Structures are given as structure tokens and as C-alpha cells.
Amino acid sequence: MLSKSPLPELRDRAAIINKYGVCPVCDSPDCHEHKQQPVHECADCGYPTHCSDEHYHAGWEAHQEICQALREQNEDDHDLRSGRPMREFEFPSAQGFDEAVNMANWDVFFYTRSFPSMDSDRSMRHVSKLLTYPITVASILHQSCPYKLGKEVTAEGMRSISALRTVLYPRNELAKDGVSLVRSETINLFIVGARAEASLPQHIWLQLAYLFPHTPFHIHFIGPDALPANKDPYTTSLNERLMFTYDSCMYHDYHEKIEKFDPYTDLFFIFSPGIGYTSARDGWKPTIQKALETKCSIFLTGFDEADVANDVKAVEEDYEGDFDWVLKPSVNEFRSLKRDVNLTDLRQMIFANWGIWGIRGKRYDVTHQPEDD
Ligand SMILES: [Zn+2]
Ligand SMILES: [Zn+2]
Ligand SMILES: [Zn+2]
Structure with missing residues (x-):
């Protein structure tokens, strides 16, 4: 879960999404009751994706299109900051x-x-x-x-x-020991x-x-x-x-x-x-x-x-x-x-x-x- 990440910048990212993000189910034209911020985190990708468990389930199918990509990103970001030797x-x-x-x-x-x-x-x-x-x-x-x-x-x-x-x-390039002349x-x-x-x-x-x-x-x-x-x-x-x-x-x-x-x-x-x-x-x-x-x-x-x-x-x-x-x-x-x-x-x-x-x-x-x- 992004909000529980040991890395402060990733927790900040969760906070930004909570504050400025959009719940895709609330965002749909059929939803008139409220516009809530995304605070419910998806167990698969770790991102705050929807306003509530209820909307998470309602929007689950559409979310599958991006869930894998978000998960990959979350893992990449943790890997980058993991402290492992980055030989690449x-x-x-x-x-x-x-x-x-x-x-x-x-x-x-x-x-x-x-x-x-x-x-x-x-x-x-x-x-x-x-x-x-x-x-x-x-x-x-x-x-x-x-x-x-x-x-x-x-x-x-x-x-x-x-x-x-x-x-x-x-x-007329002349090269000697890989040094450009x-x-x-x-x-x-x-x-x-x-x-x-x-x-x-x-x-x-x-x-x-x-x-x-x-x-x-x-x-x-x-x-x-x-x-x-x-x-x-x-x-x-x-x-x-x-x-x-x-x-x-x-x-x-x-x-x-x-x-x-x-x-x-x-x-x-x-x-x-x-x-x-x-x-x-x-x-x-x-x-x-x-x-x-x-x-x-x-x-x-x-x-x-x-x-x-x-x-x-x-x-x-x-x-x-x-x-x-x-x-x-x-x-x-x-x-x-x-x-x-x-x-x-x-x-x-x-x-x-x-x-x-x-x-x-x-x-x-x-x-x-x-x-x-
Ligand atoms: Zn919602
Ligand atoms: Zn709504
Ligand atoms: Zn997800």
C-alpha cells in the first residue's frame, strides 16, 4: 500500500492522490450523489484508486486495465529506492x-x-x-x-x-588507441x-x-x-x-x-x-x-x-x-x-x-x- 510505504516520497504521492485525485466511479456521469476523493487502496497495485470499498467493487473491471501497470510502477519505485546495488x-x-x-x-x-x-x-x-x-x-x-x-x-x-x-x-579520421586525432x-x-x-x-x-x-x-x-x-x-x-x-x-x-x-x-x-x-x-x-x-x-x-x-x-x-x-x-x-x-x-x-x-x-x-x- 502506497500510504504505508516505508519511503516518505511514496507516502507523499499517496497523499497527493488522496487530495487531488479522482474516483473514476464518482467521475462517471451516472453518479450524482457525491464526488469523493480516492482513499481506498487497491490490494493488487497499492494505489488509492477509489473513494470507497463500494466504488472499488463497482469500478473493479475498468480498473483492471491499469492495475497491472500501476503495480509495476509501484514495484519499480520501491526497487529504485531499495538501496540494492543498481548495476544497470x-x-x-x-x-x-x-x-x-x-x-x-x-x-x-x-x-x-x-x-x-x-x-x-x-x-x-x-x-x-x-x-x-x-x-x-x-x-x-x-x-x-x-x-x-x-x-x-x-x-x-x-x-x-x-x-x-x-x-x-x-x-580522413585518424584514430590511434581509440583517441581521436x-x-x-x-x-x-x-x-x-x-x-x-x-x-x-x-x-x-x-x-x-x-x-x-x-x-x-x-x-x-x-x-x-x-x-x-x-x-x-x-x-x-x-x-x-x-x-x-x-x-x-x-x-x-x-x-x-x-x-x-x-x-x-x-x-x-x-x-x-x-x-x-x-x-x-x-x-x-x-x-x-x-x-x-x-x-x-x-x-x-x-x-x-x-x-x-x-x-x-x-x-x-x-x-x-x-x-x-x-x-x-x-x-x-x-x-x-x-x-x-x-x-x-x-x-x-x-x-x-x-x-x-x-x-x-x-x-x-x-x-x-x-x-x-
Ligand atoms: Zn467514488
Ligand atoms: Zn459517487
Ligand atoms: Zn489496482
Whole structure:
């Protein structure tokens, strides 16, 4: 039972559901007598699911659709905090140049990148929840990208992605003892509207850098939730190939600080923006407009099919004629495998970065001047 958990944060979760959750039987149109909070805990999943034993039995059949998933989540959360040695979080370090990584999906990625202990579905759920951010980015840039030209990737999109790959995969590479003798230009990754991804431990992003051994990355986390309140913007580096900037200003203000954008070295990621929500739609406009002006690729994710469709529709309506498709809306091979539950309505379960799509500002000709050769 969640409310009897030895772990305070899980007891808090039960308390939040008790206070803000909904009993699905009370929520149905046939129930007029009362609207009670869910305080009755299901013996199978441990979550407070209904207002009373009576409504639990009345709603038992519908609850079976989510009971197993909630139980799995409850067990995962206790496992994560159990204090057992979490061997699945011992990630591999830099790769040798002859190591051929396959990015078709999580399974082959973990296998070809030699992740040591990814031997259970539970481990996959724990690790994918963190790695979905850097590895979703990597999967687009990598030469073994799971999305194919003519299928998910448009001809225009392939031009944009190929431009980035000319920088990421420099020719005449010389490798000695796995040490790169070639340095490419820096790739600037602008993560706009950053939230959860800005608070990931920085070493998680090494898993992106390791996949491109020639390339320095500068990751810019931009947006009101990129930093805790009253923390000043700052730039820091984890090593000589991985630099981070955190800035809580709005993207369109940050944009003015960047001297120039180059579609060969710069790209945008917007994780679950919710552009399609009425409350957010206008707020996104200056940001999307500025990002389209750069002509750099912009990739966006959503947490389920409806969320993606909702954002796509808003963008198609608001920026018609201003953008080309790069990547048609697709199920993201590197989505989080761990469900997130909406505590205010347990019937809604989502997966971080479930879907992915990409666009860029319409352009007719772009030339690239390498910085130093
Ligand atoms: Zn009820
Ligand atoms: Zn009721
Ligand atoms: Zn249950």
C-alpha cells in the first residue's frame, strides 16, 4: 500500500492522490450523489484508486486495465529506492572507434554499446527514463538512425540531417588507441523549454558525446524551468568535449545573444512542449518563430499519440508555409519505457518522449563556412 510505504516520497504521492485525485466511479456521469476523493487502496497495485470499498467493487473491471501497470510502477519505485546495488546505472565509458553502435532500438543500442547489466525489463525502464533525453538526440544524429529517407525522413529533412553529419563524421579520421586525432566543430544543441532534462545529472549527457568521438557538444538548456528560481544563468563544462549553459530566460531573448546560427552545427530540441494547448500556444509563438528563422533543424517530442497530434496541428495552423518537414511524426524508438502516472487521474499514463517529429524554417539556399580549415 502506497500510504504505508516505508519511503516518505511514496507516502507523499499517496497523499497527493488522496487530495487531488479522482474516483473514476464518482467521475462517471451516472453518479450524482457525491464526488469523493480516492482513499481506498487497491490490494493488487497499492494505489488509492477509489473513494470507497463500494466504488472499488463497482469500478473493479475498468480498473483492471491499469492495475497491472500501476503495480509495476509501484514495484519499480520501491526497487529504485531499495538501496540494492543498481548495476544497470553503471554506464559504459567512451567507445573505441571500431565499435559499431546500432541505434535501431533500445535493445540493440544497449547490446552494441556494451551496457553491462540491462538484463531485465525493470532495468530497461529505470535506465530508459533517464537516457531517453540524450539518446533520442543521438538517434537522430547518428548514422545508424532508425528513421529512413522516404519513410519518416523527408528529402528536405535528409539534407538538414546530412549537413549536421558532415560535421559529426569528419573525413580522413585518424584514430590511434581509440583517441581521436580529429576534432570537428562544436555542435550546439539548444534545448528550449527545458524542464526535467535540465536537471538530469550532467554525466548522463556523456552518453550522447560518447557516440560522436570527434565532436565537442555545447548543450544550452533554455527556458523558465531550466534553473531553480533565483539562480543566475551559468556555463560549465564536464570535460573538454561537453559544455552546458543553463539560462532561465525565454528562448527569444536568449536567441538575441547568439551571434549566428548555422544549420551544419546547430539544432533545436523541444521535449514535450504542449504547443497545442490553448494556454501555451501563444506563449510559444516568439520562440518557434525565432527557431524557424535560423533554418536549423527543430525536433519535438510528445508523451502520447494525442499529445503529438495536438502539437502538430497547432504548428501546421500557426506556421503554415513557413516550415518544411524534416521528420514526419513517428513513434520514438528511444522513448522512456517507464510509464509516468498522472496523480490527479490515475487512468492517464504517459511515456516521456513517446513520439518524435522534426521541422525547420523554409530555406532555399544555405552555405556553410567551416571555422578553421
Ligand atoms: Zn467514488
Ligand atoms: Zn459517487
Ligand atoms: Zn489496482
